[in-house]
Amino acid sequence: MTKQPESNQAQLESAFAAFNQLSEQLSGAYRDLEQRAAHLADELARSRREKERQRAEKEKLAERLAALLDSLPGGVLVVDRDGRVRQSNAPARAWLGRALDGCRWDEVLAEADLDLSADGSELTVAGRTQLTVSRSRVADRGETIILLTDVTEQRRLAAELDQNRRLAAMGEMAARLAHQVRTPLSSALLYADHLTTRELPAEQRERFGQRLLGRLRDLERMTRDMLGFVRGGCGHSEPVVLEDLLTGLRESLVGTLPPAGRLQIETGGVHGQLQGDRQALLGALCNLVENACQAVGEGVIVTVQLRLCGAAQVEIWVMDNGPGVPAELAGRLFEPFVSGRPGGTGLGLAVAASVAEAHGGSLRLADSTSAGARFVLRLPLVRRDARRTMEAMA
Secondary structure, three states: OOOOHHHHHHHHHHHHHHHHHHHHHHHHHHHHHHHHHHHHHHHHHHHHHHHHHHHHHHHHHHHHHHHHHOOOOEEEEOOOOOOOOEEOOOOHHHHOOOOOOOOOOHHHOOOOEEOOOOOOOEEOOOOOOOEEEEEEEEEEOOOOEEEEEEEHHHHHHHHHHHHHHHHHHHHHHHHHHHHHHHHHHHHHHHHHHHHHOOOHHHHHHHHHHHHHHHHHHHHHHHHHHHHHHHHOOOHHHHEEEEEHHOOOOOOOHHOOOOOEEEEEEEOOOOOOEEEOOHHHHHHHHHHHHHHHHHHHHOOEEEEEEEEOOOEEEEEEEOOOOOOOOHHHOOOOOOOOOOOOOOOOOOOOHHHHHHHHHOOOOEEOOOOOOOOOEEEEEEEEEOHHHHHHHHHHHH
């Protein structure tokens, strides 16, 4: 009976000892947790302070970048994948005359006072400010950065420089034309003197009259080329319908084609409208046709053909049935005073090329393996007419 209480006492002591040991272990674990918690709290505080420091630096950097963007001489726009302007700087807003952030870029371009070139590389604001447009895509963000550069002053200075160059060439031109004008003028005076003879038979009178008219046309063409070269190709801008331009070409050339000569005009179903100087464009086409007539002579066949080039440009091909252009002249055809014809001024093609450039186009000699010369006058169509032309051709 006495052993039972002793056994219970031993068990209780063992249990208390185990409890005390467990309590000490828990206390140690709790102290470790407290230390770790304090350490983590310090780390979290340091991380928070670091993040706040980085945020403050990023805010300062963003402010500096915004100030830098606004101080740039060019316009900057950031357009997202949905076509909306997410960011713009002060020059861009000043040039385009409105707040841009949040607006659709295509709707901004559709405004009446903005005119985007056919290839999208130039933007004209209110017919005065000329901006070049360049784009850079950020692939991983799906954004497009658009850079606008004001080239109005550069274009004005370039135009003045070109005008001064043309005026400087007037001295050389006057010397050349003085000699060339004297020949047709002397002939015209001779024929006019013959026409004053009353006893002149009607047949001779008609022949002299035709020759007098031919010499006067030569003088008129020289004067027109000289004025066109000095003016630079574009006096004023107005809507020019392609059909009206070709009709004017046919009317202007009445009576100027050589004997048995023909002018064929093929529209090819191309319709549209140009923007530019109608008289300058008409003069350039007349120069090309007259150049073909002078190169071929009697029996010349000149074909004027319209071809659509892309979505917003038209090509006017002027082709003849002559011997073509000599290889040694092909590279210099559009230089002033370069002519492959005896007595030629060398201004007709130079004026035509100048007119093309003044209208945002180009003039080139097409490569050809067949007989005859082929000149290609490429001009931009008005954007809305270009779209309608494409729809009509589809």
